Amino acid sequence: MSIEITNISKSFGQVQALKGVSAGFKEERIYGLLGRNGAGKSTLLNILTGRIFPDSGTVTVDGEPGVENDRAQGKIFLMSETTLFPDAMRVHRAFHWAGSFYPAFDEGYARGLAEDFGLNLKSKITGLSTGYRSIFKLILALSVNVPYVLLDEPVLGLDANHRELFYKRLLEKYAERPFTVVLSTHLIEEVANLIEDVIIIKEGEVLRQESREKLLSGGYTVSGGAAAVETYIQGRKVLGVDSLGGLRTAYVLGSPERDIQSARDLEFGPMDLQKLFIQLTNS
Amino acid sequence: MKIYPSFRLQLRDHAPAVIVYYAVLVSMVIISLIIMPFVTNPDDSGYVATNGVTAVTMIFSCIVSLCAFKDVFFLSLQYGVSRRTQFLARLMTMGTICAVLAVADELYTLLLQGLDHIFPNVFSGGSLYWMIYSSDGTSPKGPFFDIVFSFFALLAVCSFGYLLTVLNYRLNKLGKLLFWAGTPITVGLIVSYVSEHPAIAGRVVPFLMSLLGAGFSSLPRMLVTCTVLTAVFSGLTWLLMRRAAVK
Structure with a gap:
């Protein structure tokens, strides 16, 4: 039905x-x-x-x-x-x-x-x-x-x-x-x-x-200092990045890798539907 | 099928207009009765004549049909009624309304004839059928024939009015301009051309007269013609309506 x-x-x-x-x-x-x-x-x-x-x-x-x-x-x-x-x-x-x-x-x-x-x-x-x-x-x-x-x-x-x-x-x-x-x-x-x-x-x-x-489990957000975030997202599939001053939030597809060296000092969070939507539909 | 509620919806859409129309007609009679003592005297030949009320009702029914499409169409789509059901319900509504108008016209005519008996030489009421077909005694007369005549005539007029309103809805701005301005201009040009050329007029006018004669010279012919016209207008309406979209 x-x-x-x-x-x-x-x-x-x-x-x-x-x-x-x-x-x-x-x-x-x-x-x-x-x-x-x-x-x-x-x-x-x-x-x-x-x-x-x-x-x-x-x-x-x-x-x-x-x-x-x-x-x-x-x-x-x-x-x-x-x-x-x-x-x-x-x-x-x-x-x-x-x-x-x-x-x-x-x-x-x-x-x-x-x-x-x-x-x-x-x-x-x-x-x-x-x-x-x-x-x-x-x-x-x-x-x-x-x-x-x-x-x-x-x-x-x-x-x-x-x-x-x-x-x-x-x-x-x-x-x-x-x-x-x-x-x-x-x-x-x-x-x-x-x-x-x-x-x-x-x-x-x-x-x-x-x-x-x-949909939301297919990605995550990672936030922190601009340089740390940039290093972490190298080689990953990134939907988009928001910047506010020296802080950055990246929307990344896949599963977070919290234990690697470049993930230190970074915060990981679940993907937000609205953010994901914006990143997916931004042309 | 949602045909019965759709029929009721369309009938309800027409009801207020019909009530107001006959209220106006009856009010005119009442006003005539009230002012009669002041405007008539034995030496005066003034009287109230409402012959062939169906001719007025035909104009009224055409106008009602012109206003019958958009609101009902939109509301029906909102309530999940298919265009096919709407169209079938429209045919039922048209039949019902025309029957009501034909009977009401006859009652109105009988009312005037009744008043003619009470106030001789003041009121006069003859049906349109009587005026066209039986005033010379060549065709049978009576309320039944009046009603049958009115019903079929109104049916053709209503279906024509509805066709026009659906056509108007389907046309875009340019189409509306071309149709509503272009049609009278074209007809005007053709009429002027024909009237300027007696040779053509001599062939066209008799042809049109013979066509009218063939279609309307007697009640049975008129019934067949009106039925064919209703079928043609309704068929065209369906062709336009089946793909009509909300806009």
Whole structure:
């Protein structure tokens, strides 16, 4: 049971947004879909949900074609940056229609979440602030009870309190009834401890798809004086180096060798997801 | 299939406009009743005539169809409804709305005819079907024929309006400019050219008249023509809609 994307390509005029992307989202996992601006994350999610068509490639949902298939699409909910709700629609009407299209939609839970976040059910969706529009869409995403929930920039415009509340409710929901979550976000530090698998997209291509643990265990950081760090990293595969005054931090692939002569006076630490992402995607 | 909720969504999208439209028509009758004592006298021949209300309803239904696509399309995609289901639900919605409008038009016409009995020579209401086909007594008349005529005529108009709005959605800026400005200009140029050349006009105008005659000279012909037009417009709509993307 999974969403499988095979060899998806998509161009917008001269710009090739996706270049033969293949990836999979297995059931009951939390994925981080990471990439720089314009990497193709939103395009990929829009293709998964049939909002746009790929130039080539296939999407399957639990083994059946995902494009233009009501049953397959009924298992997916995409919370996107773009608001697709009519101008005049109010929050409670959107909940009502969600209940019509998604039989498992829990309106009581949605209303409870709206109260927690302070969202007025009688507000017009287009009249909501950016933050509350995100909250409205997040509430829908958490209440539809489908196997695959895709969240594109879920915390856009949310203040710290609301972001924390969202992550809390997401984990509660996931613990109570596991489902697949795909988090596409630039706030990597915030979701680093939440995600189990990572897909990194760079310039329309999948750079990495593996578990967060495996990804992070493949490297480490080494910090210390500039000269000592430079000596240590000689001949090693270095992703990048940060400098601050006379101090340096290098991001190195492989396992640390703490016992060798050049490692004295150096500090070793685990690879940080955001740092790794930055180093991997810096062109 | 999410066809039933999609049908309900589209029907719900039309309902307020339909209610407002008939509320306006009925309000006009009520206002006429209220002001009647002040504007009529035995020597005056002034009266309230609303003949062929379906002609107005056709314009209304075309406008409603022109506004029926984008909001519903976006919302349906948000809720995981395929374009095929949306299209099928649209056909069902169109049929239902046209049936409701045809019956409502007939009730409105009957209301005016009823008032004509209460206030002779003040109110007048004849159906569009009666005006076109049966006022000379050559075709059968009655509410059933009025409704059938209105239903098929509205169906063709609605499907045309929907085709235009889907076409407009699919076109890019240049395409919109070329289509919406280019079409009237082209038609204008053709009309001027034909009118300047009597030889061509002598062939084109009779041809068009005979085409209209063949398609609309009797109720059965009109029903066939409207059904064909509805099928053609809907088919073209599907061709445009099946690859429509969010933009």
